[in-house]
Amino acid sequence: MQTIRTLEALRSGIADFRESGAEIALVPTMGALHVGHIALIEAAKRPGRKVVASIFVNPKQFGANEDLSRYPRKETADLAMLKAAGCDLVWLPPVEAMYPDGFATNISVSGVSDGLDGAARPGHFDGVATVVAKLFNQVRPDLALFGEKDFQQLAVIRRMVADLDFGIEIQGVPTQRDDDGLALSSRNVYLDDAQRGAAVALPRALGVAAKAIARGDDPDAALGTAREALTTAGFTVDYVALVDAETLAPARDSARERRLLAAAKLGPTRLIDNLAVPPAEDA
Numbered sequence: 001m002q003t004i005r006t007l008e009a010l011r012s013g014i015a016d017f018r019e020s021g022a023e024i025a026l027v028p029t030m031g032a033l034h035v036g037h038i039a040l041i042e043a044a045k046r047p048g049r050k051v052v053a054s055i056f057v058n059p060k061q062f063g064a065n066e067d068l069s070r071y072p073r074k075e076t077a078d079l080a081m082l083k084a085a086g087c088d089l090v091w092l093p094p095v096e097a098m099y100p101d102g103f104a105t106n107i108s109v110s111g112v113s114d115g116l117d118g119a120a121r122p123g124h125f126d127g128v129a130t131v132v133a134k135l136f137n138q139v140r141p142d143l144a145l146f147g148e149k150d151f152q153q154l155a156v157i158r159r160m161v162a163d164l165d166f167g168i169e170i171q172g173v174p175t176q177r178d179d180d181g182l183a184l185s186s187r188n189v190y191l192d193d194a195q196r197g198a199a200v201a202l203p204r205a206l207g208v209a210a211k212a213i214a215r216g217d218d219p220d221a222a223l224g225t226a227r228e229a230l231t232t233a234g235f236t237v238d239y240v241a242l243v244d245a246e247t248l249a250p251a252r253d254s255a256r257e258r259r260l261l262a263a264a265k266l267g268p269t270r271l272i273d274n275l276a277v278p279p280a281e282d283a
């Protein structure tokens, strides 16, 4: 596995892959890797394909009061995990390579970025879209993989790639969960034991609500019950919402694929999760 820290070396590594006739798949990450990230690497692997992972804790997607300075950084362990998973090249850009003096471009994907996490974290999805566009131009992959755990992020990137003709296939990978159902996340390390125990209420509340909505119960009542269950478990609820799986606008059409999305805080730690709600059979 090549470990690369300069743009020059990245260009040469990518050019070698292209000369060999390989397809290139990119898995962008912020490091502190877990089994969820490795599922993206596994999904990317295929004969005739080279897998490139990036690790970059992107300052532009963190708000002023967010956790940029304490975000977990575990480079040695990350590199060992990527190597064991069969990754071919890891791109570890220094901040100066991503945002040199004078950097002035911002990519803003309106609509799909505006509500939910976009409303709670102003500027977050601009930061994500801008850095992902930059990674796409640096690596020029054929395919890029993102987790469904960050469902709104996936929708934002799909919209950006379509709007700007990137010509890159975007593959979503199902959320990997701990045994009790909690979605794996680098931020789970912030939870103490009691909070980790309480956190399971998030996937449980979503599961109950998704089932109720799928069998035709009133969605508003199901969302209300989910909010109550989260509050009872000690969460401060940011949102629990039923949205169209593509546009992320409030879901009005039960014949389309819908998604249940939630964000809630346990102490200072903000967790997100989401589940598919299948189209109603009689819609």
Ligand SMILES: Nc1ncnc2c1ncn2[C@@H]1O[C@H](COP(=O)(O)OP(=O)(O)OP(=O)(O)O)[C@@H](O)[C@H]1O
Pocket: 028, 029, 030, 031, 036, 037, 039, 040, 145, 146, 147, 148, 149, 150, 173, 174, 175, 176, 177, 183, 184, 185, 186, 187, 188
């Ligand atoms: N549990 C998971 N299952 C599937 N994909 C995941 C999971 N967790 C993260 N990913 C995906 O891995 C990629 C990199 O995510 P990132 O490095 O931010 O990790 P994270 O665990 O989501 O961290 P954070 O705590 O910042 O949300 C993203 O595409 C993200 O959706």
Ligand SMILES: CC(C)(CO)[C@@H](O)C(=O)[O-]
Pocket: 028, 029, 030, 056, 058, 061, 128, 131, 132, 150, 153
């Ligand atoms: C896509 C991403 C690597 C962009 O910084 C980040 O938002 C993440 O890890 O999900």
Ligand code: BAL
Pocket: 061, 150, 153
């Ligand atoms: N996993 C998405 C990156 C973030 O929360 O900043």
